Amino acid sequence: MIDFHAHLDLYPDPNTTVRECVARNIYVLSVTTTPSAWAGTAALTTGAPRIRTALGLHPQIAHERKGELPLFEQLLPRMRYVGEIGLDGGPEYRRHWPDQEQVFSRVLELCARAGGRIMTIHSRRAATPVLDALQARPGAGIAILHWFSGTQKELSRAVDLGCWFSTGPAMLAGEKGRSLVMKMPRDRVLTESDGPFAQVDGRAAWPWDADRAVETLAQIWSQPVNEVRRQLLDNLRRLTKSLA
Numbered sequence: 264m265i266d267f268h269a270h271l272d273l274y275p276d277p278n279t280t281v282r283e284c285v286a287r288n289i290y291v292l293s294v295t296t297t298p299s300a301w302a303g304t305a306a307l308t309t310g311a312p313r314i315r316t317a318l319g320l321h322p323q324i325a326h327e328r329k330g331e332l333p334l335f336e337q338l339l340p341r342m343r344y345v346g347e348i349g350l351d352g353g354p355e356y357r358r359h360w361p362d363q364e365q366v367f368s369r370v371l372e373l374c375a376r377a378g379g380r381i382m383t384i385h386s387r388r389a390a391t392p393v394l395d396a397l398q399a400r401p402g403a404g405i406a407i408l409h410w411f412s413g414t415q416k417e418l419s420r421a422v423d424l425g426c427w428f429s430t431g432p433a434m435l436a437g438e439k440g441r442s443l444v445m446k447m448p449r450d451r452v453l454t455e456s457d458g459p460f461a462q463v464d465g466r467a468a469w470p471w472d473a474d475r476a477v478e479t480l481a482q483i484w485s486q487p488v489n490e491v492r493r494q495l496l497d498n499l500r501r502l503t504k505s506l507a
């Protein structure tokens with residue numbers, strides 16, 4: 264089971280959540296929203312080799328935390344995974360757009376200079392500017408667009424740019440999300456929960472809720488669930504071997 268985008272440090276009881284992920288053998292990409300959160304979040308998962316902690320600076324708080332870019336730069340050489348990063352074009356964050364763009368482009372520049380990273384990227388209401396930024400920095404690494412919600416046209420541009428995608432039950436609950444997934448290359452798709460932000464059954468998603476996406480993918484792809492699981496694990500292996 265794979266949850267390639269979870270905020271483990273933001274659950275009410277992160278240690279119990281981590282223990283449950285370990286007990287269920289889940290591969291988790293534990294994302295952070297600030298560089299200063301990285302050390303504490305990584306410490307949650309010592310002795311949990313299937314959980315990796317990514318270094319992030321979330322677009323929704325870029326204006327408050329841009330002062331942490333030097334810490335981002337300092338930690339980056341030790342990192343393999345970066346996120347959550349990106350841009351958010353929602354009306355409540357629009358006035359901080361210049362800060363968001365400055366932080367995101369600096370992060371991509373640093374990743375490119377470091378030789379590229381595996382990046383989990385937020386692009387809510389900002390698919391085109393995110394793709395513009397990625398196109399401007401092709402050396403930044405492999406972009407995984409999490410919970411992609413752009414248009415079909417933006418999706419095909421993302422596919423052409425080599426982007427990957429992570430999708431979860433919240434995204435697949437809607438017709439729009441399912442029709443986007445239909446057009447994503449199967450060998451560039453992973454599952455995610457985006458917990459505890461994303462909702463499942465009216466409550467915060469757990470990392471293991473990412474597994475519900477497998478059955479929806481099986482329907483969309485007209486494939487047996489076992490084959491879908493194998494495909495997703497193959498994808499994860501290929502991804503983690505890249506940029507080695």
Ligand SMILES: [Zn+2]
Binds near residue numbers: 268270294
């Ligand atoms: Zn997230």
